Amino acid sequence: xxxxxxxxxxxxxxELTGEHIVLAGVSWLIAAAVGVGLGILGTRRRGLRxxxxxxxxxxxxxxxxxxxxxLLPIPLIGGIGRHTAILCLVLYSLLPILRNTIxxxxxxxxxxxxxxxxxxxxxxxxxxxxxxxxxxxxxxxxLRIALVTNIGTAVIAAIIGGGGLGVLIFRGxxxxxxxxxxAGAIPAAVMALLADAAMTALEKRIRV
Amino acid sequence: xxYLSFHDVSYAVQNRPILKNISFEVDRGETLVxxxxxGSGKTTALRLINRLLTPSGGAIFVxxxxxxxxxPIALRRRTGYVIQEFGLLPHxxxxxxxxxxxxxxxxxxxxxxxxxxxxLEQVGLGEMAGRSTRQLSGGQRQRVGVARALAAEPGLLLxxxxxxxxxxxxxxxxxxxxxxxxxxxxxxxxxxxHDLLEALKIGTRIAVLDAGEMECLVPRDEFxxxxxxxxxxxxxTIRV
Numbered sequence: 265x266x267x268x269x270x271x272x273x274x275x276x277x278x279e280l281t282g283e284h285i286v287l288a289g290v291s292w293l294i295a296a297a298v299g300v301g302l303g304i305l306g307t308r309r310r311g312l313r314x315x316x317x318x319x320x321x322x323x324x325x326x327x328x329x330x331x332x333x334x335l336l337p338i339p340l341i342g343g344i345g346r347h348t349a350i351l352c353l354v355l356y357s358l359l360p361i362l363r364n365t366i367x368x369x370x371x372x373x374x375x376x377x378x379x380x381x382x383x384x385x386x387x388x389x390x391x392x393x394x395x396x397x398x399x400x401x402x403x404x405x406x407l408r409i410a411l412v413t414n415i416g417t418a419v420i421a422a423i424i425g426g427g428g429l430g431v432l433i434f435r436g437x438x439x440x441x442x443x444x445x446x447a448g449a450i451p452a453a454v455m456a457l458l459a460d461a462a463m464t465a466l467e468k469r470i471r472v
Numbered sequence: 473x474x475y476l477s478f479h480d481v482s483y484a485v486q487n488r489p490i491l492k493n494i495s496f497e498v499d500r501g502e503t504l505v506x507x508x509x510x511g512s513g514k515t516t517a518l519r520l521i522n523r524l525l526t527p528s529g530g531a532i533f534v535x536x537x538x539x540x541x542x543x544p545i546a547l548r549r550r551t552g553y554v555i556q557e558f559g560l561l562p563h564x565x566x567x568x569x570x571x572x573x574x575x576x577x578x579x580x581x582x583x584x585x586x587x588x589x590x591x592l593e594q595v596g597l598g599e600m601a602g603r604s605t606r607q608l609s610g611g612q613r614q615r616v617g618v619a620r621a622l623a624a625e626p627g628l629l630l631x632x633x634x635x636x637x638x639x640x641x642x643x644x645x646x647x648x649x650x651x652x653x654x655x656x657x658x659x660x661x662x663x664x665x666h667d668l669l670e671a672l673k674i675g676t677r678i679a680v681l682d683a684g685e686m687e688c689l690v691p692r693d694e695f696x697x698x699x700x701x702x703x704x705x706x707x708x709t710i711r712v
Binding site for chain 1: 524556562
């Protein structure tokens with residue numbers, strides 16, 4: 265391969281990897297805040313729990329390409345560009361986080377919860393001292409799944425002008441250029457594997 | 473004045489009565505055993521005292537105050553509670569578990585520790601302070617449960633079949649320990665069990681509950697002379 269072509273491809277890879285990290289990372293952080301928050305509230309309010317899980321479920325069943333497409337024509341929140349892509353990724357990664365938060369908290373032993381309440385814990389103490397620490401491994405597992413999925417799904421952001429490594433992959437597909445496809449796919453795969461390993465290590469650390 | 477008193481207390485769920493017009497009093501230093509079969513309402517009676525449940529009729533007084541007017545959180549923090557399933561936090565050490573209520577009450581950390589250590593010594597688990605509760609046997613766990621219930625110097629202790637899951641030898645040891653602790657701390661204790669031998673060993677007085685009604689309430693020494701159907705059927709269980 266021509267050295268100048270290779271050099272420009274490499275600089276593309278570096279730049280787009282950075283964009284990819286921002287896409288997947290920012291959307292993951294927002295989804296984490298919303299998902300864990302909603303999940304906690306959901307364990308206190310049954311109506312909210314049912315509605316939020318149904319909505320998150322429906323969002324998850326929409327094929328990711330279609331979800332990106334749906335948001336395009338919507339004013340303010342939609343349109344071409346990175347912010348639409350991030351919104352899309354947030355919606356898409358909400359379900360595992362929300363569901364694992366709810367399941368994690370609800371699976372805390374009933375006698376344990378009852379003893380804590382009977383000892384005089386307030387609801388926020390119950391949450392902080394008992395439920396969240398015991399649910400942490402399950403919640404982290406949800407966050408891990410969301411992050412890894414997000415890194416993969418963020419590839420599709422390229423079709424609505426959101427940038428990221430998908431740019432290389434779609435360009436490569438359009439021009440039947442395997443090298444470009446790999447230049448996009450390999451960093452994305454490595455990123456997903458690293459994220460998975462890091463989150464798994466964190467999960468193991470807190471599961472005493 | 474009795475430390476705990478029930479005045480005509482009833483409890484119903486959707487018009488289905490669980491407890492009907494129960495009255496009794498318990499002084500400090502006294503242990504009232506609520507004896508009854510499963511579903512007799514004895515656990516319900518206990519849960520009314522620390523306001524895990526709210527009576528549908530009547531009133532309960534603790535230390536002269538109507539508990540309906542008390543903050544339930546504050547009430548629970550001065551009422552020890554021991555349950556059959558232990559309810560120890562697996563992510564806290566033994567010592568941290570014992571110090572739970574002092575911690576909730578905001579005692580200085582040193583005082584929390586000192587109190588927990590002292591109680592663990594008394595229940596024979598001084599060596600275990602730093603361990604995880606998962607490393608303990610059933611009997612040891614319940615010793616921690618009892619120590620935890622005593623930690624904030626409550627005037628009232630509630631026991632919900634605390635030794636029901638333990639083997640007979642361990643159960644006997646726990647009963648002996650209960651008597652020693654009661655001698656020392658002089659609390660008003662309400663003890664729920666379905667085991668008559670246990671009731672006779674540790675109760676100052678024994679009440680028999682059946683289908684939400686109190687069939688009898690007598691001093692331990694008079695229990696075996698009671699001639700009422702459910703009480704008789706309990707007495708039958710210890711006749712060889």
